[in-house]
Amino acid sequence: MKSMVKQPPTWYTPIHLKRYLLLFLGFWAAMLAGSMYWNLHHEILDEKFLEQHEGVFIVCSHTIALLLGVFAMGLVYYAIKKQIDARRQAYELYAWLSAIVESNSDAIFGLSPSLRIESTNRAAQSLLGYSGREMNGRSVELILAPETREEVVRRIRDTQAGKLSVNQEMVLVRKDGLPITVAMTISSLGQVDGKSMGFSIIARDITEQKATESRLRQAEKMEAIAIFSAGLAHNFRNLLNSIMGHAQILQMQSADNRELCKHTQRITDGVKRSMELITALLNFTRKDERRTAAIDMHEIIRNALLLAEGLAGWQRVKLVTELRAEKHMVQGSKSQVEHVLLNLFSNALDAMEKSGKIIVRTENMVVDEAFRHAHGRRWLPGKYLLMTVSDTGHGMDRSTASRVFEPFYTTKRKGTGLGLATVQQTIANMNGQILVESEPGKGTSFRIYLPV
Amino acid sequence: MALILVVEDDVDARDFLQAVVRKTGHNSLMLGSAEEAMRAIRTVQPDLALLDINLPGDSGVSLCWEIRQSFPEIPIVVMSALLEAWDEDDIRDCGANLTIAKPIDVRELLAVMEQYLTGEDQDDSQP
Numbered sequence: 001m002k003s004m005v006k007q008p009p010t011w012y013t014p015i016h017l018k019r020y021l022l023l024f025l026g027f028w029a030a031m032l033a034g035s036m037y038w039n040l041h042h043e044i045l046d047e048k049f050l051e052q053h054e055g056v057f058i059v060c061s062h063t064i065a066l067l068l069g070v071f072a073m074g075l076v077y078y079a080i081k082k083q084i085d086a087r088r089q090a091y092e093l094y095a096w097l098s099a100i101v102e103s104n105s106d107a108i109f110g111l112s113p114s115l116r117i118e119s120t121n122r123a124a125q126s127l128l129g130y131s132g133r134e135m136n137g138r139s140v141e142l143i144l145a146p147e148t149r150e151e152v153v154r155r156i157r158d159t160q161a162g163k164l165s166v167n168q169e170m171v172l173v174r175k176d177g178l179p180i181t182v183a184m185t186i187s188s189l190g191q192v193d194g195k196s197m198g199f200s201i202i203a204r205d206i207t208e209q210k211a212t213e214s215r216l217r218q219a220e221k222m223e224a225i226a227i228f229s230a231g232l233a234h235n236f237r238n239l240l241n242s243i244m245g246h247a248q249i250l251q252m253q254s255a256d257n258r259e260l261c262k263h264t265q266r267i268t269d270g271v272k273r274s275m276e277l278i279t280a281l282l283n284f285t286r287k288d289e290r291r292t293a294a295i296d297m298h299e300i301i302r303n304a305l306l307l308a309e310g311l312a313g314w315q316r317v318k319l320v321t322e323l324r325a326e327k328h329m330v331q332g333s334k335s336q337v338e339h340v341l342l343n344l345f346s347n348a349l350d351a352m353e354k355s356g357k358i359i360v361r362t363e364n365m366v367v368d369e370a371f372r373h374a375h376g377r378r379w380l381p382g383k384y385l386l387m388t389v390s391d392t393g394h395g396m397d398r399s400t401a402s403r404v405f406e407p408f409y410t411t412k413r414k415g416t417g418l419g420l421a422t423v424q425q426t427i428a429n430m431n432g433q434i435l436v437e438s439e440p441g442k443g444t445s446f447r448i449y450l451p452v
Numbered sequence: 453m454a455l456i457l458v459v460e461d462d463v464d465a466r467d468f469l470q471a472v473v474r475k476t477g478h479n480s481l482m483l484g485s486a487e488e489a490m491r492a493i494r495t496v497q498p499d500l501a502l503l504d505i506n507l508p509g510d511s512g513v514s515l516c517w518e519i520r521q522s523f524p525e526i527p528i529v530v531m532s533a534l535l536e537a538w539d540e541d542d543i544r545d546c547g548a549n550l551t552i553a554k555p556i557d558v559r560e561l562l563a564v565m566e567q568y569l570t571g572e573d574q575d576d577s578q579p
Contacts, residue, residue, distance in 0.1 A: 245468030
């Protein structure tokens with residue numbers, strides 16, 4: 001908060017100097033009045049009478065002067081005290097209001113009528129990564145995402161005094177460039193003497209909430225797919241059963257007709273491919289109730305590499321393994337983790353048309369509060385094994401990379417769109433996380449974090 | 453010549469199973485529901501039962517259990533289009549000798565029929 005009053009006022013505060021001077025002058029004015037009174041007596045009264053009662057007059061005049069002085073001092077004291085009390089009250093009110101704003105977990109910004117940032121609270125500074133000084137005096141556009149900048153500025157200007165523009169979902173941009181989704185309340189601070197006082201913005205970080213909502217939606221989608229796919233698989237396999245059965249009978253009855261056999265073989269091959277698809281769908285949606293055990297990731301990686309030799313095109317790639325993690329025992333299902341690796345290897349091979357390199361690395365890392373602050377609260381704190389599977393293939397653009405874990409999203413002509421969705425599901429079942437980084441033309445990296 | 457009881461609610465699948473049984477030269481009793489099958493086993497004794505376990509409701513399981521109670525010695529082969537939904541123990545508990553996943557491979561089915569009808573493997577060792 002920009003501070004208007006830095007210290008509570010005291011008797012020593014320089015603002016009272018003028019009043020002390022007044023007190024001093026008042027005292028001397030009173031003394032002057034006393035001496036004038038003395039002189040007045042000299043002029044009016046008989047000299048002899050004065051001589052006889054000189055002592056009385058001196059005492060009287062001094063007493064009057066003193067009383068006047070004390071009275072003047074009292075008046076000035078009272079005036080100063082009243083001023084101090086008023087200022088102290090104003091200071092306390094200010095401090096109290098500041099504390100409310102400062103202690104708020106929502107980010108609060110004070111804007112001038114020309115939409116410059118005039119004040120920010122601690123939450124605002126920590127949310128955006130700027131210091132108060134870096135933001136003060138800058139246009140509010142500094143913190144707005146370019147795509148919604150114009151709209152927010154228009155909304156602020158349209159906010160009338162006394163009316164709120166509540167809970168607008170907006171995107172702010174941190175100093176490091178990361179976007180943050182916030183629920184924003186904009187209010188006008190009203191007018192003084194016909195002039196606008198400016199605006200306030202209260203922003204609540206809902207990035208995590210949005211991520212949770214999205215995960216929940218994903219979970220609901222998965223649940224719906226699971227129910228749907230079980231029903232679908234049953235009906236579909238029954239249909240395939242008839243097709244396959246009749247085709248095979250036809251094949252047996254016309255064993256000597258090679259042309260016909262070729263066609264019936266096509267039918268049975270088609271049925272088998274359809275079967276694979278439906279089985280992949282069921283595997284994807286099936287809740288894993290298999291028992292998990294402590295498994296050695298390094299051993300599984302080595303096994304998976306042996307299994308991968310069966311993959312088409314495996315021979316044309318160069319393989320680099322850097323298994324550096326000291327702690328490599330994780331909790332999970334061996335066959336499922338092997339499936340995860342084979343899936344990633346198969347995708348890497350598809351991404352490298354001719355030759356290329358697949359790099360498998362492991363290392364240990366710790367998820368601490370700082371990491372959670374940067375990556376989200378869904379990360380459980382603790383020690384992790386980080387396994388990275390990178391390739392030097394054609395990579396993906398941002399929009400493709402953001403959708404790779406989505407069920408049924410595929411860029412392959414014959415893909416089911418369930419491979420990476422299943423991989424993500426498996427990692428989530430192990431309380432782990434999977435992230436993807438990709439750059440067109442350079443390659444793709446999958447980073448898998450598993451608690452050790 | 454043996455009698456094979458086939459219980460399958462899907463007409464197309466039933467036709468194909470009938471063709472397979474015919475090919476083996478055995479007799480078949482083709483039925484479309486558990487109720488019909490329950491009535492039938494009061495009067496006939498099949499040599500092998502081929503049952504669709506996914507009959508409406510839980511009737512496939514009940515039928516399997518009923519046949520096992522009536523004829524402890526006959527082999528029962530259950531077919532399912534959703535084998536993933538069944539636990540091996542559940543199927544064994546209801547008395548089945550073997551499970552076959554749909555779509556059925558005719559050669560596999562012929563081999564199974566051959567195996568059970570020639571009495572090569574009449575024990576319950578196979579799940």
